Amino acid sequence: MRALVFLIAGLFLVLLSACSSNEQQDFTSESDLYESAQEQLERSRWESAIRSLQLLEEHFPFGKYAEQAQLELIYAHFSSGEPDAATASADRFIRLHPQHRNVDYAYYMKGLAAYSKDENFLSQIMPLDQTQRDPGAARESLSYFTQLLNRYPDSPYATDAKKRMLYLRNRLARYEIHVANYYFKRGAYLASINRGKYVLENYQETPAVPDALAVMVQGYHLLEMDELSDRTLAVLRLNYPDHPAFNKSGEFDFQHGDVSGERSWLSMVTFGLFDKRDPRGFDSRRVYDPQYQDAPRATQ
Template identity: 65%
Template structure:
């Protein structure tokens, strides 16, 4: 039996030995099981880099061994936990390509979505909450697409429930991102662009908490564009479905909601905007319609682990722990 120290340096010795030859070779006295047991101990100890090295060495030296496919799956997870999200995605793609009919291939699809879901999160952001809706939505769209692919291919997968929860969160995030862009366009005086963003949310993100603000954006935008009939139509839908929206006062839309700059006062004109300067419209009712939005990323991050018992049992599919 190898000691804990010797297990920890198995991969390091392999890397040093590899410098003398480009051909993978079986290390003397080290078995496939030794590599696998070393990796399991390092995974338990959150020693992700050592685990990655041993899993890579296992596959390199025993590509057709009993643990080879399992090592490939666990390597995806180790990369993910080590914040190497691009490597995790690449490893997942490789597993899918090599083993398209594997009984656990759904896990690879799931981890692709999970890697994209957290790729933009730095270590700092894990401890200091940030507003993810104001970041580039590209990764959110990518993650949503990966989870959607998982559900389309494996609707009965054990990872499907968690994937659905994340897709709901991502859909809400993408919708709110559109509202932030609309608010930005209002500040720039680009009323048509702002209005189009609101309409896009209403048409493509129904049932999300951003819809009330999207209707308010349309009402405000059409008003500023001089299209009162369209503004009134948006107000009617807003009042019918969200009568408690703060932009409504006794059922009447307040175009000055949030100190809207719909026109300059005489003081502002005389002082060239130095005094009595109004801010452009800004719609953000997440506290009212989605009060849990700040907690969602943290809660979802550990859903799969909680539902399946210990994380080690989860990643090894019950083979360990």
């Protein structure tokens, strides 16, 4: 009886091994496997394409389609909604083929993969304010696109990368203003000023610059650093006279973003964390950036 059990188990393992072998060897040549992967890519069968491309590299690592398969694997991972896998594949290609004629594509896809992390189902059907979301992926994407332009300024992907970088810089600058407004609510005026300075130093010519100046004007005023406040105010008035912080008389509204008056003991102890008041924050996008919600989709 025991011998029969072992015999059945052995037959089962043999059949399982044969099935696995047939699944892995369902091709006769490198060309057949590559053509199969191409067909799967054309039909948007991403998982099947990924398996075929991985098999191609595994069985024909030095074949004539090996390098092209590695590039297409980046695209397949990206298209299947796997940005981290796409980035890993791109990094591997750059490491193995730093002088390849299409290595700029790998750099571009790294930027595009990071860019796609900020897009989800809701962002495609609802007008979400992306500037208030965690900027980690945006910074990562901007860094990758910058690498592409620094290394390959004449790349055919440079034009699209520049468009995305413009949006990313605008978004990151606006995020800094959101943080500055939050610090005003908590009474952390020096921290607000530093956020404004960061925008001026790192994101020049973005629509957030007017608000960065306004943040500094307000912050210096609340810290009673009147000379710096007046100096920054003069720059704001000269360059952005239509900023919403100016009242009808053309004077700067120093209550804009200020929560210093009559704060409760709970507000002071928690640095405004549980302050229910919602002061006006600096946000002049309707004046200087009416198209701030428009952004290119992460399509390749």
